[in-house]
Amino acid sequence: MTRLSPVPFVDVRLTGDFWSERLNTVLDRTIPSQHAKLEEMTILASLRLPQPPPPLVIKRHANGFSVQVFWDSDVGKWIEAASYALAHRRDATIEAQIEAIIDDLAAAQAPDGYLNCWYLCREPENRWTNLRDNHELYNAGHLLEGAVAYFQTTGRRRLLDIMERYLEHIRGQFGTGPGQRRGYCGHPEIEMALIKLYRVTGDAKALALASYFVDERGASPQYFDEEARARGADPADFTQKTHEYSQSHMPVRQQTKVVGHAVRAMYLYAAMADLAALTDDPSLQSACEVLWDDLMLTKVYVTGGLGPSASNEGFTRDYDLPNATAYAETCAAVALVFWAQRMLHLDMDGRYGDMMETALFNGALVGLSRDGTGYFYANPLESDGTPHRWHWHDCPCCTMNVSRLVASVAGYMVSASDDTLAFHLYGGIETTQTLGGVATRVRETSRYPFDGDIAITIDPATPADFTLLLRIPGWCDGASLRVNGADVPVVAHNGYAALTRRWQAGDRVALSLPMVAERIHAHPLVTNNAGRVALRRGPLVYCVEEADHDAPVQMLRLPPDAPLSATQSPLFGGIVTLTSPARRYGNGSIPLYFVKDPDMTATPLTAIPYYLWANRGAGSMLVWVPET
């Protein structure tokens, strides 16, 4: 099979209820409120290079670092998220806000093309002297992603031109040529951005620069150490003490364990997968596959969250997946969606689709509140009611990561090549693709993720030969398929069922993916989950929340043999809840230790999708329910 490519988000329209609700919330509430926050926090003002520089808004840590150094990236991510949203509904106010930002960036850009508002304003003499800590290329990457998205939605090139000039400057600085710095960013990001640019413009120089950054990473002598010495610092004197933190401890092709800061890891691996596919690089593909397996076998939460530890915002040891203290940063789950999608384009295997779906519907989506203006940075899988959603954060990375994912989700649902259209996710889309040489309108309707009955209509302008690939999720047993009313056996190869035929206007495909409420067990070395089960139905991981029970949910016990039912519920505008007869400890005094169980009372257990927790006030929550 020829490799498939992502379908530009602008070419896919969301029509289903599930994503329409999220998308409209992002359009109506999230994007405007984020712009207001960028204004309020003076992040937008910082683009206008105020002189003298105002006092820092975000105090420096003890190590001298202020997260304010990556404010440019917040602006880039907001433009990106807004651009995806605008593809669904143009909005003059938002576009004017973007244009105003572009005015500021154009004015800020140095004559030599350099564009980083922190350095230009506060320490112009120190450009490119601390790639390890200061996010200089990361900022460029996020601005570039914003420029690409804005161009794709509006056709307006002005920001893209600014960024291409900046890239010319960067290209001059970095590389293996004489006088160039052999550096790369402490926080991978620009690599993915360059590949997006390449996909839109076909500019091979963008691909080459991304390859350079990936190939150079972790080379000896270690660049960050050299760079520290060059600025008179002790290379060992940095907060995280290990270059594993930024995945620059060894060349990427030698890396076999997922380590360090989770978001950095996912961004890097996503770029590696992209490059492996675009440059047909088997050594890079192999590295991606080894790292993928390591993550899947030992380091990912059942929600698709990842990175258990707050101290490095990242990975620790195998099977260390605590629930209450899970960091599982929203950005990391969003970034796992990025990586999984790129693995699909490297090797169309449903296991990548399964993980993309899990991370999207659970670990990522949980980061945005129902009303579109509240966020989680860390995503515990158990709560005593203490964590609350917040409306902004000193490090607001997650806010715009989740909004840009939701606003661009259409681009994750299908992929295409000349003769193939692959469905990874379902939930209601319309797209017109050239398949088998013929412009073909494809419509998919379903109540996914709450229902697995999926209807697809195929309308080629003229009869056309091509293949429709339908992902049969790993969670699904007993999928069935009909084409124009006739049963077709489901033969899934690597998780995808292929329908290859001459398609006619009006052809109808009906895919049924039975969704059964199931108990998930964890590997025994995930010791905190021993004797517990997570509840899943279809793509959704569920949780029990105090709002549906008259006690802390830690008091609940789910008998091993209690049946689970899926129930249509009016909650949250209509969702499927899972219910089961269960037991709970009484309200009386319970000793700290006891031989015989105190009286337990029968109680119904109600589970809601995990992504919806913490939208009904403070209260306890539990993903892994004790089974006794």
Added chain:
Amino acid sequence: MTRLSPVPFVDVRLTGDFWSERLNTVLDRTIPSQHAKLEEMTILASLRLPQPPPPLVIKRHANGFSVQVFWDSDVGKWIEAASYALAHRRDATIEAQIEAIIDDLAAAQAPDGYLNCWYLCREPENRWTNLRDNHELYNAGHLLEGAVAYFQTTGRRRLLDIMERYLEHIRGQFGTGPGQRRGYCGHPEIEMALIKLYRVTGDAKALALASYFVDERGASPQYFDEEARARGADPADFTQKTHEYSQSHMPVRQQTKVVGHAVRAMYLYAAMADLAALTDDPSLQSACEVLWDDLMLTKVYVTGGLGPSASNEGFTRDYDLPNATAYAETCAAVALVFWAQRMLHLDMDGRYGDMMETALFNGALVGLSRDGTGYFYANPLESDGTPHRWHWHDCPCCTMNVSRLVASVAGYMVSASDDTLAFHLYGGIETTQTLGGVATRVRETSRYPFDGDIAITIDPATPADFTLLLRIPGWCDGASLRVNGADVPVVAHNGYAALTRRWQAGDRVALSLPMVAERIHAHPLVTNNAGRVALRRGPLVYCVEEADHDAPVQMLRLPPDAPLSATQSPLFGGIVTLTSPARRYGNGSIPLYFVKDPDMTATPLTAIPYYLWANRGAGSMLVWVPET
């Protein structure tokens, strides 16, 4: 009933196998090796006030503090432990070592009686300026406890005289009189020591000083804040940030929650209980009871360990009892034994005896290796095999706390008043007490803690009227009792069965305490123990250890209905193990998450007493076994 008093350790001889083995190990291995370590670490040399002061052996923390400041206490505790041991078997070498230390202390003591080798050597101008951090009175307390014990064993007063001179100095410094400091120690300890002195000498001034320290604690204005201001420091600038850490956040009679550093808390509460009994103070008794209930209902490990957190070596929130990261410092369990014993003397209630027994046989005893030269500072209830016993520690407090407890355990087994002898623990003792006015020899023999059949013979010089109180442990159902072969109904009042009669020489009491292997459940809010059980038989909490299984013990599952058997085992010279048919995950690859259990194989589970873990090399360990 009149209140009972502790029986001096010198008056009780250990005759049973269990404690004889531990005692001989302490005598033969622990005490000598600890002396060698005190020498090697230059702790003994520091008593000789070297001038100029040598460089610090233990580097200062970032906060300027070095644990070397309490080296005097290590010396005091070693003398105390050695003195207890010498009561069982005099040893000229050890006695000479103690005398040499006393020579040094005598030479070091200032003309005004002051005696703290850190301050005398390093900062003589700063005496009594930082009671919050620098353990000055704590050191005095431990030296005093050593002096009292050495006097009790040998009758030699020289160290006691030195310490009484030092106490005169301290008495001049501290109190509510004009010109006195209204201070008390950041680390309670001297209070208990003063009460021990009072019990031996009857000196009311010692009791009064202990009362002063307890009563003044937490008064407003906060002494440590005043003291910090007086030395020009910011009172808020200290590591722990809260006076809860040292239980000086409010007057002790107002304290209702167990907070802060666990050892400090236990030492304070032990002194409070002592004083409540000795001064008949109902408000102090009430505070003790409220704090006891708080600890028992929400904060103690099933092993009698306490203080889950390393960051404050102490308490956190209710029900926070993690297993793998349990701090549960050995010293804290030792100190809980102290407190529980003192609660018994305040109010003879078996619940205090139950906890004293649990903390002794489990949370405290685990701190000393089988060979008597290895230690645990922190005592996790689950291990992946990483923690090892160590042979010394920068802060060696636990080493001599566990040895002094083992060497003095005879003193915890019985209490007495004029007309009552109470057995709290069993395991083989001989003692002669004056009961009902008659010198009465009492011998108890048993294989406790492995067997509950207890034989007691009573030999009064002439027939005598008195009461024998026998603790019927809370874990025991179906106790039975015979006197001279005749059944006597067991009527336990507050956990003690009373036998009041005219005793004759040769009277025999047979107490049978059936020991059944049981599963213990934890309160549901101890979330990490949901779906898990701890195994207990009699006083012993058990654990499963990798040495008895061919896989990490985290792979084991104990079916809820599997029978537990108690088996005599040759391990460790003869112990009772618990065994059960169980299941384990196979050696094949197990996915991180799965719906249907991978194949599990039947396997026998073998549990050993928790106190014996980590004596057979590195390996995983688990107290709370998953039940599915």
